[in-house]
Amino acid sequence: MDKKEEILNAALKLFVEFGFHATPTSKIAKEAGVANGTLFHYYKTKDELILALYADTKKRLTEYMYSNTSKADSLELVFKSIYTNTIEWAQENKEEFYFIQQFSTSPFYSLISPEEIRKQAEPHLDFLQEGIKAAVLKPLPVDLLYTLINSHIAGINQYLSNGEFSTSKQKQIINESFQLLWDMIT
Amino acid sequence: MDKKEEILNAALKLFVEFGFHATPTSKIAKEAGVANGTLFHYYKTKDELILALYADTKKRLTEYMYSNTSKADSLELVFKSIYTNTIEWAQENKEEFYFIQQFSTSPFYSLISPEEIRKQAEPHLDFLQEGIKAAVLKPLPVDLLYTLINSHIAGINQYLSNGEFSTSKQKQIINESFQLLWDMIT
DNA sequence: ATATTTGTAGACTGATTAGTCAATCATTGT
């Protein structure tokens, strides 16, 4: 019933299928079941809609990443939870995850200010810094560590998406690939 | 002088800056210094131009990847050469590498047939299979290995592109990151 | 009750776009 949300849902679906510019706002409105003008009532421009969709999607991913993690757990356990959560979310929200990647390798990404990006990455970098300080993680530059982990996750996700795996097989792959990553960075 | 090539060059530059659909064919023609109709003389449709640009760029990357590798060398040495070559090419051809990534996470990617994709990956997969057979690489699924390596390279490249490193520092990072990857997969 | 704001609609517009077309120009083979 929330039209603002319906518009985001419709936009996500269509952007993933056709791309940003090949998706007219008129089709987004139609898919969302609202009038053309309504879309522009909530989002002043198409760019604003795209940025809002990215912010919203990224936020949902980040929230899920840190779910079910307790500060009482060991660093490795927390790290593994975050790793597993992320891949789980990506598998259960394939369109959303694909959209984030699509957005990140598009000219729209440059519309986000560097501060915004740093702010987004900060908690993750802090967490990694902690791991280095505790001599659990290798003393590599945190940025490098962060990028390495991110691309590893992207890779595993791509592998899982391309093949057709049972849930248990999928879990096994996640566990084994975590071990590969963990051995690499500790 | 080769107009067909000029068109590809212009398209690459503009696609990277503005995206596929936000780049009108008229601007590509202008940038290439040819008339509107000339573009459509060489490429029947805009899609065909985009696909041709991807094929051409990918081909140039692949050629460079395997340059300066000798079959006489050890598997590790060949592997390291390919790794180093790829990152070097990506650093020296940032627009091209960015374009490949942009294309791969766009709806245009689905216009390429699965056979074409497999054919493209085959030599790399064969090479990895060899490594497994020789008990040098871990006996992981080759597809997984391939994806892992690719995303590792993409990550390192992103790290190098974001920071401002001297040539020697860059070489050091490439060497160290290779060691991380090599330890992970052997 | 009345006024004010907010939400919703959809026709409309000015600008832009991919692709066409008819007409030259250049090159090559005979």
Place this chain on the structure above:
DNA sequence: ACAATGATTGACTAATCAGTCTACAAATAT
């Protein structure tokens, strides 16, 4: 010399698109 083929041009078109505008409905405030 002379076809014939291919290259090149840029004006043109039919369609499409982002965003506007006016009107009205619903909700909220006074």
